[in-house]
Amino acid sequence: MAEELDVSVIQEAVRKRYADVACSAAGKFGYPTGRAGAVGFGYDAMLLKDLPDTVLESFCGVGNPFSLGAIYPGEVVLDVGCGAGFDVIVASRLVGPRGRVYGIDMTPEMVERAERNLQQAGVRNAQVVLACAEAMPYIAHRFDVVLSNGVLNLSPLKTRSFREIVRVLKPGGRLQYADIVLQETLPAEVAGNLEAWSG
Numbered sequence: 141m142a143e144e145l146d147v148s149v150i151q152e153a154v155r156k157r158y159a160d161v162a163c164s165a166a167g168k169f170g171y172p173t174g175r176a177g178a179v180g181f182g183y184d185a186m187l188l189k190d191l192p193d194t195v196l197e198s199f200c201g202v203g204n205p206f207s208l209g210a211i212y213p214g215e216v217v218l219d220v221g222c223g224a225g226f227d228v229i230v231a232s233r234l235v236g237p238r239g240r241v242y243g244i245d246m247t248p249e250m251v252e253r254a255e256r257n258l259q260q261a262g263v264r265n266a267q268v269v270l271a272c273a274e275a276m277p278y279i280a281h282r283f284d285v286v287l288s289n290g291v292l293n294l295s296p297l298k299t300r301s302f303r304e305i306v307r308v309l310k311p312g313g314r315l316q317y318a319d320i321v322l323q324e325t326l327p328a329e330v331a332g333n334l335e336a337w338s339g
Contacts, residue, residue: 227289
């Protein structure tokens with residue numbers, strides 16, 4: 141599908157859309173976002189209860205990667221396409237002070253928002269950096285778990301993204317992700333539409 145459009149054009153459309161979402165996800169998607177979205181996807185209410193609404197207002201995940209398996213104290217976790225940092229915050233609470241969580245996002249505005257959200261939530265065992273899924277700035281076999289929530293579908297270079305995930309996971313590491321998947325080939329007019337790629 142990416143052949144229909146230049147990869148850099150798709151990536152710029154995604155950046156532009158999510159720069160806007162960094163302010164708020166309200167009304168920008170056809171499914172619940174923010175706190176209502178997190179509750180609807182079954183996030184642990186105890187992990188949500190003391191988070192300010194400002195931390196959740198840019199949450200636009202499409203599911204709950206934590207529902208796919210436990211995250212254990214002391215683990216090292218990577219969130220690919222971390223957005224405003226909500227899943228990073230959740231993971232940071234699960235790994236505890238002996239663990240570490242890293243987030244990457246390709247949108248500068250999202251990284252800035254995530255940094256503010258981590259500070260506001262009092263998170264000290266996590267870091268967010270500007271990077272893309274296709275070229276992660278980490279050594280091989282670094283992570284126990286890689287998370288992603290509604291991001292891999294946005295990449296026009298999915299094979300490269302999955303190769304990077306495999307590279308940075310420890311042997312026996314786990315990939316836990318929620319995403320939108322196709323069951324059939326998209327019509328050309330949709331596959332070549334920038335709005336479809338970035339939404």
